[in-house]
Amino acid sequence: MSLSRREMVAGLGALVTPFAVPRAVAPPPAPAGEPPAVPAGVAPERLARDEDFWRSVARQYRVSADFVNLENGYYGIMPEPVRRAYHRNTDHLNERNSHLLRTAYKAQAEQARQRLAAVLGVRAEEIALTRGGTEALQLLIAGYRRLRPGDAVMYADLDYHSGQYAMNWLRDRRGARVERLVIPEPATRQAVLDAYAAALREHPRVRLLLLSHMNNRTGLVTPVREIVAMARERGADVIVDAAHSWGHLDFTMGDLGADFAVFSLHKWMGVPLGAGFLYVREGRLADIDPAFCDETYPGGDIRSRVHAGTMDVAPVLTVGTALDFHEALGGAVKQARLRFLRDRWVHQVLDVPNVEILTPEEPAMYGTITAFRITGRTSEADNVAITTELMERYRIFTVRRGGPARGDCVRVTPALFTSRDEVDLLAAAVGDLARRTGA
Template sequence: MNVSGSLSRRRMVAVLGALAVPLTGRGGDASALAGRGNDTPVPVAPAGVTPEQVARDEGFWRSVARQYRVSDDFVNLENGYYGIMPEPVRLAYHRATDRLNEYSSHLLRTTYKDEAEQVRRRVAAVVGVEPGEIALTRGGTEALQLLIAGYRRLRPGDAVMYADLDYHSGRYAMNWLRQRRGVQVERLTIPEPATRQAVLDAYATALKEHPRVRLLLLSHMNNITGLVTPVERIVAMARERGVDVIVDAAHSWGHLDFTMADLGADFGVFSLHKWVGAPLGTGFIHIRASRLADVEPAFCDESYPADDIRSRVHCGTQDVAPVLTVGAALDFHDRLGAAVKQARLRFLRDRWVSQVLEVPNVEVLTPEEDGMYGAITAFRIAGRTSEADNAAITTELMDRYRIFTVRRGGLVGGACVRVTPALFTSRDEVDLLAGAVRDLARRMGS
């Protein structure tokens, strides 16, 4: 079957419906895809039911989807890059941009710092730490680079460690420490299949075999396969060996239901423009107050005292409209609730994965084990392990089925395709994906 790329997403659902399993329950028709971006009240998760029950309520999630303006030209299952703003946040961002443009330096030199401080306090409350342990950044990557570059407890001959699934910018910064600090760089491989015990064993073995490691980069949820690592246990085993851990929670915060206390780490990096839905260019770092001295001020910053975490971030004049919009994003996040968001994202992932797990030529790389995944999941078609192979699969998904995904590389077992639904994704759309993957496996499998 060859379907024209000019077809809209709704038409694709109808044309390719035969590829998907039968739909049951509330709201399982293509009309769920219409009307997004309408000016309707922000929905509130119903009381008296579990998050898992809410996750299966397609009527409720249609009301959530109407809060987003998304293209009808394709099914967007590549929402791991960043999370688009729902309408209340987008409108707040436009107001903040207009306000900044209108008031210019007067805003920056009068009320902005106080307003940014209120944002910082609110972010700290949601993540469960003191405001003095939070500094706003322009995203998770900037936060990650600042913490890695500023960590000052390394000496020549020490070692640092990261895994093959860690974010590439973090790996690059860790590699740079070889020149900056004179350390060795060690790399571990996350096993496939990545069970909880296998992951714990891999970190335990790597730390034992490399006793000179003093700093470990650890992804809470990595950006390639979406594996959720047992962070608290790994942090504890690292601490026993005198190893500090920088936890990369850019993909997990706002996606999973947790606070900093659940991670047990002294250092963390977070994004606000992924799963919280704030504008691009927002994130933050966390440094436990007792550990602040172990991270240098950024570029010898003197804008803030050395005992103020904000001295660990220095970026000059920035676009402050995204920061002024964070409160609106947290409002939307709070109305749904972290537990409900987590349940819905896992439901969507489970829905399509359950339909392809038994397909002989499909390899699902993200484990089924409870607590080890969210929305992000990667798959391969057996024998298709090269970058070119998986680029071809993503092209086929887009051209034939109008489903947008992304190729990911860097895994020892070979490249893969990453799938990431969002809060506006419908059950119909992940069913469409499952049918497309089954069809691809039949036609492309070795």
């Protein structure tokens, strides 16, 4: 018989004694319809610890009470105002059919593009909507036209697998060599900078570098601006993968300094599945091929670099409502809360024997995504077993991730609806697992 989340939390105290385990975690009340007002004059770091305020945020989400969802990196669910708008937009699309697509939609899509550009701090003419961050990444990599036979491209072990595959494809497509660097463990800011500097120095023919702002394996946040600058000095362009960082960390495009970047909208901006966009700095568009020689838009229009056919436009129609919710909270407030949740559980297990935290303690190097490893448990099977036990024994949902050079790990991703008690439960469970199953 499976236990509910409430029963699981209430009973865990009998299993784990060194941790303060919450008495119960009840599902939030039925969602309301408006985002809560952020109190004026309260610093984001202070508001991040206000559980009453964040309970009011959690009421904006429909979340299953059957388990604690700490795997929110794959898909960031819509808050209620966005979910309702998406349903209205889906119904409207179905009712109006081709008439909507051939008339009002183009202006509405342009309005969404204008809103996105304003939040990112760029011109609308520098971004093009896609069906997600992966499509945007593949289009920029495949379309990059400055490579010559004998040139090299480079990515790191922690970069997104679909981006790695697309870079590998350039070996046959463009005749490029493919170089790979390993992010050091422990991944301090200086160690990461040194690793990229050494890799670029050792491979002077690198002309294109894939760089994750926040990677999807361990959650490490790289010092993008500095790495972009060192690559530029050596004649290399950088495509920044910001799929996991935008809407999660508080930044604009100017903070990254890159000429090319990709973004997802269904992770931390709460847009329905099926939306993202790519960015090309003004003056660099000629270095990206039009998608499949598409002629729908003129060559000087960035939208010629994307061709998706007839797509589900309801997510695009919902972008404005999602940005309203994001801006009601504010990027700085979201970032502070997400980092607080990470710190809350990580700091309870830092000194637990056999627990390895793969993201550093330097604040600029992480958000809420964090990976842990139990010493000696480095295989895929080991970490699948850990995630299975977390779910079956503690009703906590996480995911195993591969890619780090020292072995597989478990990724933990809280969300805005996650409570302090829920990450306390995770800390207790991880400590219990480490004592029972560590090397």
